[in-house]
Amino acid sequence: MRLLPVRGYEVELRELASFFGREMEWPAAPPCLFEEALAAVGREPGDYSSKLDLSLRGEQMALDAMRKIFRHLLDTLERNIEGTRADLDSEFLHDLRVATRRTRSALTQVKRVLPDAIVEEYKQRFAWLGQITGPTRDLDVFLLELPHYRASLPDAMAPDLDALESHLRKAQAREQASLKRKLASAEMRALLADWHAVLDAESLPGEPGWFADLPIERVASQRIWQMYKKVRKAGRAVTEESPPEAMHELRKDCKKLRYLIEFFRSLYPAKELKGLVKALKALLDNLGQFQDLEVQADKLREFAADFSPDDPERLPTVMAIGALVADLLRHQQAAHARFAACFAAFDAPGNRARYTRLFKHEGKARK
Amino acid sequence: MKILGVYNIKGGVGKTATAVNIAHRASTEGLRTLIWDLDPQAAATFYLRVKPKVKGSQKILKGKRDLDQVVKGSDYEGLDLLPSDFSYRNMDLLLGENKRPAVQLLRLLRPLSKRYDLILLDCPPSISLVSENIFRAADALLLPTIPTTLSLRTMEQLLDFMEGHGLMTPVYAFYSMVDRRKRLHQDVIATPGDPRCTILDTLVPYATEVERMGLERRPVTDYAPRSAAGRAYDALWEEIRARVGGLRPLSRISLPF
Numbered sequence: 224m225r226l227l228p229v230r231g232y233e234v235e236l237r238e239l240a241s242f243f244g245r246e247m248e249w250p251a252a253p254p255c256l257f258e259e260a261l262a263a264v265g266r267e268p269g270d271y272s273s274k275l276d277l278s279l280r281g282e283q284m285a286l287d288a289m290r291k292i293f294r295h296l297l298d299t300l301e302r303n304i305e306g307t308r309a310d311l312d313s314e315f316l317h318d319l320r321v322a323t324r325r326t327r328s329a330l331t332q333v334k335r336v337l338p339d340a341i342v343e344e345y346k347q348r349f350a351w352l353g354q355i356t357g358p359t360r361d362l363d364v365f366l367l368e369l370p371h372y373r374a375s376l377p378d379a380m381a382p383d384l385d386a387l388e389s390h391l392r393k394a395q396a397r398e399q400a401s402l403k404r405k406l407a408s409a410e411m412r413a414l415l416a417d418w419h420a421v422l423d424a425e426s427l428p429g430e431p432g433w434f435a436d437l438p439i440e441r442v443a444s445q446r447i448w449q450m451y452k453k454v455r456k457a458g459r460a461v462t463e464e465s466p467p468e469a470m471h472e473l474r475k476d477c478k479k480l481r482y483l484i485e486f487f488r489s490l491y492p493a494k495e496l497k498g499l500v501k502a503l504k505a506l507l508d509n510l511g512q513f514q515d516l517e518v519q520a521d522k523l524r525e526f527a528a529d530f531s532p533d534d535p536e537r538l539p540t541v542m543a544i545g546a547l548v549a550d551l552l553r554h555q556q557a558a559h560a561r562f563a564a565c566f567a568a569f570d571a572p573g574n575r576a577r578y579t580r581l582f583k584h585e586g587k588a589r590k
Numbered sequence: 591m592k593i594l595g596v597y598n599i600k601g602g603v604g605k606t607a608t609a610v611n612i613a614h615r616a617s618t619e620g621l622r623t624l625i626w627d628l629d630p631q632a633a634a635t636f637y638l639r640v641k642p643k644v645k646g647s648q649k650i651l652k653g654k655r656d657l658d659q660v661v662k663g664s665d666y667e668g669l670d671l672l673p674s675d676f677s678y679r680n681m682d683l684l685l686g687e688n689k690r691p692a693v694q695l696l697r698l699l700r701p702l703s704k705r706y707d708l709i710l711l712d713c714p715p716s717i718s719l720v721s722e723n724i725f726r727a728a729d730a731l732l733l734p735t736i737p738t739t740l741s742l743r744t745m746e747q748l749l750d751f752m753e754g755h756g757l758m759t760p761v762y763a764f765y766s767m768v769d770r771r772k773r774l775h776q777d778v779i780a781t782p783g784d785p786r787c788t789i790l791d792t793l794v795p796y797a798t799e800v801e802r803m804g805l806e807r808r809p810v811t812d813y814a815p816r817s818a819a820g821r822a823y824d825a826l827w828e829e830i831r832a833r834v835g836g837l838r839p840l841s842r843i844s845l846p847f
Contacts, residue, residue, distance in 0.1 A: 230662060232663065
């Protein structure tokens with residue numbers, strides 16, 4: 224017999240299961256094939272999450288706390304390499320890239336904890352990892368978006384995207400093969416091994432970071448407060464005429480702010496952070512849409528250029544791409560129009576007070 | 591996610607039957623569907639064989655507890671229910687305690703938007719703060735209407751109310767409990783309706799199959815899909831889908847094997 228859960232009846236399920244076990248003394252069935260297969264490779268359901276779920280203590284030394292964060296990110300990164308190489312699912316590469324970005328953000332945003340020389344070196348080396356994984360991810364995004372693109376076109380035009388799809392698939396296969404090689408390269412192996420060594424070393428070479436032995440809470444609050452002020456200032460300066468570059472810069476800073484808050488989440492009351500993160504996420508979503516839609520439109524234009532305009536068989540595809548670009552740019556404009564409301568929520572008095580309460584400290588993190 | 595309110599000022603016009611059958615049809619097409627039974631009479635809850643009781647229902651309406659925690663599964667894959675509770679008879683008072691009472695339901699529903707493709711609100715009869723909440727939360731209103739003069743009058747009342755409150759929610763009326771032998775029904779159906787709402791083509795007949803829902807405690811579209819009523823709900827669903835848009839199951843995950 225097999226008991227299947229129904230939503231809202233968790234208690235009943237447990238009671239029934241224990242009735243069969245205790246009262247009827249039925250032996251428990253062996254785990255299902257899926258669970259057995261997972262156990263055989265040393266996994267269990269739910270044992271992986273890309274979320275940063277760290278518990279730090281406020282009085283912990285900054286260097287120790289940061290190493291803990293870096294180790295967690297490195298672990299996430301490494302756990303996604305195999306899946307990325309095998310191209311099982313685009314999520315592996317996505318998580319790998321997020322872990323890489325977070326590592327770089329932690330290196331550059333929480334300065335003077337690790338020795339400067341180390342920060343400089345690994346900033347470059349992780350930037351390399353970001354670069355080699357970029358092209359495949361871009362194409363993955365297009366392939367994931369394709370069903371939505373088709374749906375946005377009139378039914379009669381949807382098949383015109385077939386040629387684009389096969390073009391994208393070929394390009395993706397090419398980039399994926401190259402990425403697969405690079406992820407197994409000596410350079411990649413050295414990066415992982417060297418970074419492990421830095422994180423596990425008893426003592427680090429070079430001048431120790433100026434803030435290394437400060438309590439992490441002070442360093443974290445100071446960094447978050449600085450980045451918050453930067454975002455607030457840039458956001459207030461945005462007007463209808465702001466160039467896309469200004470929006471992109473603002474998005475980058477918002478992302479940095481979000482990563483900082485995620486790294487140090489456990490240092491602050493969860494309830495207070497919840498509302499704050501929500502407003503920040505909404506702002507980031509808006510800025511992300513604005514930029515992604517533009518990038519997609521630009522890329523689509525490039526793809527269209529790849530198709531020879533003289534070939535009459537290609538013409539419908541080029542025209543369908545044109546319709547998509549128009550649609551994307553319209554949505555982009557709409558996203559820009561929503562920015563003011565998203566930023567106003569972020570810059571609302573209640574939210575401002577929360578940032579001040581949580582992160583602004585008397586005196587700076589100086590020794 | 592789309593929210594459809596099934597509403598009429600009058601009671602006994604086939605609201606709950608509509609909500610349950612349409613929800614069932616939607617779920618069989620792979621839409622993740624939820625019915626919220628807002629009527630303290632709890633008919634939808636009864637039809638779907640769920641206990642009409644919500645733990646902490648007051649806290650929920652005040653937004654102090656997540657709706658998510660009280661959702662109940664049904665006998666059907668992809669069809670869930672937020673059961674009714676007897677305390678919903680005081681819903682106007684409870685909603686009135688919130689800051690912006692007219693949009694409280696929408697606020698409560700928002701967190702569910704990722705989990706469901708379609709939410710149907712089975713509304714209590716009457717026109718009240720609850721109804722206003724429903725008008726504001728819904729992407730469209732479905733208005734089952736018995737083809738009688740009195741019913742047409744309540745339809746006018748509703749449309750006046752909406753106009754008076756600046757509510758732009760599209761209203762799709764359709765004739766329900768239609769008895770083709772009645773001259774009056776035929777006449778009303780033949781009259782052009784109020785231009786402020788759309789009258790759908792489907793006629794849902796007055797049928798014992800629908801009344802049997804109370805005995806079967808299942809949707810007609812499940813136990814008698816080929817009956818006249820079953821086919822009518824089928825046609826109604828197709829019409830709603832064509833009108834409302836966005837009611838297609840997304841091909842969610844394509845597996846590489």
